[in-house]
Amino acid sequence: MTSLEIRYRRLMRIYPAGHRAAYEEEMIGVLMSGAEPGRRFPSPADAIDLVRAGLTARFGQAFHTQRGTGWRDAAGATALFAALLMAGAAINRLIAGLTLWAEGDPLRLHGVEGLMLLDPALRAVIWPLVVVAAVLGLRRATVALAVAGVLVQAIVVVLWSSSFPSGGLWLDWGFPTAIMITALFAVAVSGRWVRPVLGVRGIALASIGAVLAALTRAPALDDFWFDERFDGLFFQPVEVIQDWVPLLVLTVAAWTAGPRVRGRTAVLSAAALTAAYAFPDLSGLLTVAALGDLGGADVLSRIVVVLLAPVVVLAGGLLVLAVRERLTGRWHGHVRAHE
Amino acid sequence: MREPTFLVLTALAEEPRHGYAVIEDVAGMTGGRVRLRAGTLYAALDRLRAEGLIEVDREEVVQSRLRRYYRLTGAGEQSLATETARLRAQATIAERRLHARQTRLGGATT
Numbered sequence: 463m464t465s466l467e468i469r470y471r472r473l474m475r476i477y478p479a480g481h482r483a484a485y486e487e488e489m490i491g492v493l494m495s496g497a498e499p500g501r502r503f504p505s506p507a508d509a510i511d512l513v514r515a516g517l518t519a520r521f522g523q524a525f526h527t528q529r530g531t532g533w534r535d536a537a538g539a540t541a542l543f544a545a546l547l548m549a550g551a552a553i554n555r556l557i558a559g560l561t562l563w564a565e566g567d568p569l570r571l572h573g574v575e576g577l578m579l580l581d582p583a584l585r586a587v588i589w590p591l592v593v594v595a596a597v598l599g600l601r602r603a604t605v606a607l608a609v610a611g612v613l614v615q616a617i618v619v620v621l622w623s624s625s626f627p628s629g630g631l632w633l634d635w636g637f638p639t640a641i642m643i644t645a646l647f648a649v650a651v652s653g654r655w656v657r658p659v660l661g662v663r664g665i666a667l668a669s670i671g672a673v674l675a676a677l678t679r680a681p682a683l684d685d686f687w688f689d690e691r692f693d694g695l696f697f698q699p700v701e702v703i704q705d706w707v708p709l710l711v712l713t714v715a716a717w718t719a720g721p722r723v724r725g726r727t728a729v730l731s732a733a734a735l736t737a738a739y740a741f742p743d744l745s746g747l748l749t750v751a752a753l754g755d756l757g758g759a760d761v762l763s764r765i766v767v768v769l770l771a772p773v774v775v776l777a778g779g780l781l782v783l784a785v786r787e788r789l790t791g792r793w794h795g796h797v798r799a800h801e
Numbered sequence: 802m803r804e805p806t807f808l809v810l811t812a813l814a815e816e817p818r819h820g821y822a823v824i825e826d827v828a829g830m831t832g833g834r835v836r837l838r839a840g841t842l843y844a845a846l847d848r849l850r851a852e853g854l855i856e857v858d859r860e861e862v863v864q865s866r867l868r869r870y871y872r873l874t875g876a877g878e879q880s881l882a883t884e885t886a887r888l889r890a891q892a893t894i895a896e897r898r899l900h901a902r903q904t905r906l907g908g909a910t911t
Contacts, residue, residue, distance in 0.1 A: 490866070654852070661876060
């Protein structure tokens, strides 16, 4: 071993052990190949570069470019999945509404015939537009349309809340989901966009999931994702196909994104689904609170639980990811060290 | 996408290459303007592997030195194509504006 190689190896100690185990021999080969014959000390430019890159690898994982952590990619993928489901659910509701309309149901709301159809009609326009913009790679247009989606969901909330004769708040999973979709797309804007992350196959699979969601019964997300009928019915083939196949297809779609993005997409999706599932409970709780009957600590504690549930799921997911990646890093380091 | 990343992906778009070959190819592509250092190169390779844009093609031991060859994945190819299209669009705009400016200034001086 030459004195130059020994000095390069000393410089490499600045890197964390896992990185050294994976790349040290390779990097030493590259450094030695690029060194002029007879050189005994690393060139200042190489030394500075190694120190900078080594410190970044050791301490700068957080800003080792946020793109590199995969979170922005996962945010984009999760937002697309959610937007696809919103589109699928809206089209499903519109089909159901039009079917009832054709059968003679007036779908009267606030005394106006057919006004009930306004809700699914608006949603069936905006969410497919969001999906199309996202798939076409129109980043800012996607975010702008998602903001419009939030407004549509707010209109839906007002439309149904104002129909309660005694007053009250009607919230569904769509409103918080729309906010989450907008936030996730906004985060994803500066990362890789959905097409490079998921690939054509992933997007095609996700679209199939949404079409299944649109065409199957799927009356609402609370029944759709979290089937409460954990009885014999749940295991009937038709129920399984209607309720769980779209979810399975979306899971397969997420699988195409690579291991790092896949794990993050799973964590973000779990948190988003928890929020979507828990949020509608707020309508009853807030209505009770608005009527001045807080019911003591019970109602308040339930509100806190509902608000904290997604945070807890997100934190749990982050913990699992951190443990998994630490174990994987060790395993890779162990293997590489023997190469 | 930062320039070193773009250049590394471009180097691997032609054929699988090991680290030093990537450095040489990038230097050749850019007429010597960009000469990647080992620290910068392996930071990029590590990140690109983590993102699934490149993967290990094969490994060789040459003169007792490990050589690991990297190749572009399908996702890497798409990412490079997207970035290339973006750069081309920007270059086209710049070219058009420069042309318009030259025409305008040329007209003013005559």
